[in-house]
Amino acid sequence: MSATTSHGRLSLNQATIKYATLSEALQVAVDAGYRSIGLWREPVQEVGLDRAVDLVADSGLRVSSLCRGGFFTVASGPERDRALDDNRRALEEAHRLGTEILVLVCGGLPAGDRDLVGARERVRDAIGALAGDAADAGVTLALEPLHPMYAADRAVINTLGQALDIAEQFPAEAVGVVVDTFHLWWDPEVIAQIARAGRERITSYQVCDWITPLPADNLLARGVPGDGHIDFGPITAAVAATGYAGDVECEIFNADVWDRPFAEVAALVADRYHALIEPHLP
């Protein structure tokens, strides 16, 4: 691969090569022929936002999304205020980095709290508190439903339908949803809910595979497309049918993938994209 190659709409999420610094990740993506990259706040903050903005500009890459805001399921009080403030900073970071998408992982049940319905209502309220800031920043809050196995400890929003029930209460430029195959592939309603979301609400399309057996750490259960059980055709075709014309981001949390050379992973992801996903795009 050379820098003149393009992988179409594929974007490499930085978490797929987790141990790369921001500089390294940008170079890996450029060398492997990507035109865009999904960034995470922690490696950006490691170099500082100003420097990160410069590095991105020098790379020539477009930033497809910034990950992540959210974690705002706690009840009113100082902890919730801090969470909302942190989300406002994340919106500003996204804006400065040149992406219009801030991905939100909403957070699980607060410690000792078993009121799942209440936690879900607080997600809606937090989105409501941030929607105006998002519109002001020109950044869309991309609410990501996470797989139900994370309902207790990572995200109380677990289906695309739930995410849309919240997003639809706000203007589409302020609040959208992430369609991530890993989180949603099992849902018997996923195709219908993708159609419901439409081009207007699908803010990001992300691809990675469901592998078995699940690794001991279920946060690292994601596979490179083609290594697992997901049929990428129907979901990709449903997303494409809405008219969604945005990036296809590949974000993989997997200890084995992280241990491989960055360039090898970037090339493998691109190969799988061309084989399994791109044929289902217009």
Add this chain to the structure above:
Amino acid sequence: MSATTSHGRLSLNQATIKYATLSEALQVAVDAGYRSIGLWREPVQEVGLDRAVDLVADSGLRVSSLCRGGFFTVASGPERDRALDDNRRALEEAHRLGTEILVLVCGGLPAGDRDLVGARERVRDAIGALAGDAADAGVTLALEPLHPMYAADRAVINTLGQALDIAEQFPAEAVGVVVDTFHLWWDPEVIAQIARAGRERITSYQVCDWITPLPADNLLARGVPGDGHIDFGPITAAVAATGYAGDVECEIFNADVWDRPFAEVAALVADRYHALIEPHLP
């Protein structure tokens, strides 16, 4: 506890004390004051069906359910025929053991198969092939939706709504559903789907908790009620509101629980039932 104690509608599923033989499990349940027990086919087959029937009769316990049939997601052919025959034997075993409930775990994606929609259709077809046998045996096929994290490798039916979509195609005496808190607690539709199921379709109500972090083996992720994140009140109240008057079975797959003395586990489960579940029953 003495044999004269009763734990009301609580039934001890044998899998909660997995390392007990059938004889031991029956004695543990009697000694701990249970009046019913949920059995598994493997320990029954270890002693043979005739002997198992005698042991149950001698114990004075009622069998609340037999676990499990299912595993019929393969396409037409000898393997599917064998699976259906095995389910017919399971129906006969349930009948002989005096229970009207055969719990079904429908099976995951066949090896190398990514067609989740097709596998789900084959579950419906298999239920259709067995419904007559179930009615003849006087046993209800209790379709159990399993948590979405098992969609690939254990069960392609993952929500109560999906299970009901299938069950409702058949007479209620032949096909019902299992409401298991562990599998369904995260589902934003669970209360509405319990109401939809109604007394007619809820064949079994099972309780166990969702614990975090998930153990390395996700099949053993279940906790004793009270040890995890589930609020048993709303789900139990919703089941009770349908008029469901059957057993409340406690089935826990958990390596730590299995390593504890059987009698201690049986007593703990009963304590938690009285504290967390019984108050929400009429």
